[in-house]
Amino acid sequence: MWYNSDVDLLTTSVATVESDSEPYTLIELTGEADVTNSDALRDLLDAEVAKQPRTLIIDLSGLRFMDSSALHVLLRANRTMDRQGGVLALASPRDAVAKMLRLTAADQLIPVYASVGEATAG
Amino acid sequence: MRYVGEPIWASRSPAELREATKHEALINLAFAGAEAEILCPYDSTALAPAVLADARRTHSLLLSGGHSGTRPDYAVPFRLPSSGSLPLPAPRDDAMSYTYRTDLSQVRALVLKHAMDAGLPDARANDLVLAVSEVAANTLRHTRSSGTLTIWHDPDEIICEIHDEGVITDPLAGRREPPPDALGGHGLWLVHQVCDLVELRSDNTGTTIRMHMSVSSPRQRN
Numbered sequence: 326m327w328y329n330s331d332v333d334l335l336t337t338s339v340a341t342v343e344s345d346s347e348p349y350t351l352i353e354l355t356g357e358a359d360v361t362n363s364d365a366l367r368d369l370l371d372a373e374v375a376k377q378p379r380t381l382i383i384d385l386s387g388l389r390f391m392d393s394s395a396l397h398v399l400l401r402a403n404r405t406m407d408r409q410g411g412v413l414a415l416a417s418p419r420d421a422v423a424k425m426l427r428l429t430a431a432d433q434l435i436p437v438y439a440s441v442g443e444a445t446a447g
Numbered sequence: 448m449r450y451v452g453e454p455i456w457a458s459r460s461p462a463e464l465r466e467a468t469k470h471e472a473l474i475n476l477a478f479a480g481a482e483a484e485i486l487c488p489y490d491s492t493a494l495a496p497a498v499l500a501d502a503r504r505t506h507s508l509l510l511s512g513g514h515s516g517t518r519p520d521y522a523v524p525f526r527l528p529s530s531g532s533l534p535l536p537a538p539r540d541d542a543m544s545y546t547y548r549t550d551l552s553q554v555r556a557l558v559l560k561h562a563m564d565a566g567l568p569d570a571r572a573n574d575l576v577l578a579v580s581e582v583a584a585n586t587l588r589h590t591r592s593s594g595t596l597t598i599w600h601d602p603d604e605i606i607c608e609i610h611d612e613g614v615i616t617d618p619l620a621g622r623r624e625p626p627p628d629a630l631g632g633h634g635l636w637l638v639h640q641v642c643d644l645v646e647l648r649s650d651n652t653g654t655t656i657r658m659h660m661s662v663s664s665p666r667q668r669n
Binding site: 334357359360361390392393394396397400401404420421424425428429430431433434 | 549551552555570573574576577580581584587588625627628630631633634636637640641
């Protein structure tokens with residue numbers, strides 16, 4: 326593949342959030358996640374997963390679009406989290422993204438919650 | 448396993464008949480080696496002779512007037528019926544074209560705008576955006592050149608076509624459900640899930656994928 330990853334299309338932020346029970350990692354994705362930025366997304370998730378958090382929540386509320394390349398990055402991160410005994414959860418997908426997660430049955434593998442709050446409640 | 452499927456009836460559009468005929472042929476491939484009995488009713492009083500001729504090539508056994516016999520027309524080894532491999536009819540004269548390289552966001556914006564103009568409801572417009580984006584992403588994944596998006600619509604449907612230099616050799620590409628944890632193969636499968644009709648032509652010069660969405664009589668989708 327010869328293209329450069331498009332960093333402006335997708336912005337990301339990572340935070341460690343203190344909660345009543347235990348801290349969790351929260352990643353917010355904003356914009357459009359597709360094949361042109363899935364390498365960058367993979368690198369970001371790899372780095373966070375490598376820190377072995379018990380819970381990693383990805384907030385999708387700002388994500389207007391997600392393609393199968395981005396989905397594969399999420400599925401890959403989910404596998405590693407599973408292996409490490411942690412939990413990856415997705416929160417607040419918009420309708421189009423939620424439908425894509427349903428059609429690919431990815432929502433059977435990765436729990437999807439209506440909000441970050443619900444995701445933390447597990 | 449036994450099932451009955453009638454994807455071909457006289458009032459279907461030429462594009463639907465082309466693709467349904469191809470689908471009938473591919474069923475042989477998909478179920479090769481499986482214990483399955485598949486009955487495909489054809490209305491021989493209403494369908495055109497060319498459609499029935501293709502049907503004779505895509506089925507190994509013909510039941511007619513209570514009699515059955517193996518068909519000499521049945522294509523073994525597998526090949527697609529001619530209607531499923533002929534060049535697609537030209538786009539409408541007023542179609543718009545856009546050549547893309549890595550600007551998939553622009554591709555999606557164009558599809559969304561035209562889908563709205565054509566009168567697709569939001570959810571179905573988003574379906575079409577996803578489908579076209581997945582096909583255009585394959586241009587980036589599998590070729591080193593640009594691709595072309597062509598869009599046109601009439602009162603009945605909006606059609607988005609992607610052409611690029613990629614070559615798809617698997618006749619069942621996008622028609623098998625990938626395992627949920629597969630890290631590939633979801634793109635074309637999603638395209639087939641969300642579009643009303645998908646036509647695919649590929650040879651060693653390139654691939655054309657035409658995605659249809661009905662405007663006038665939206666079908667019930669998930």
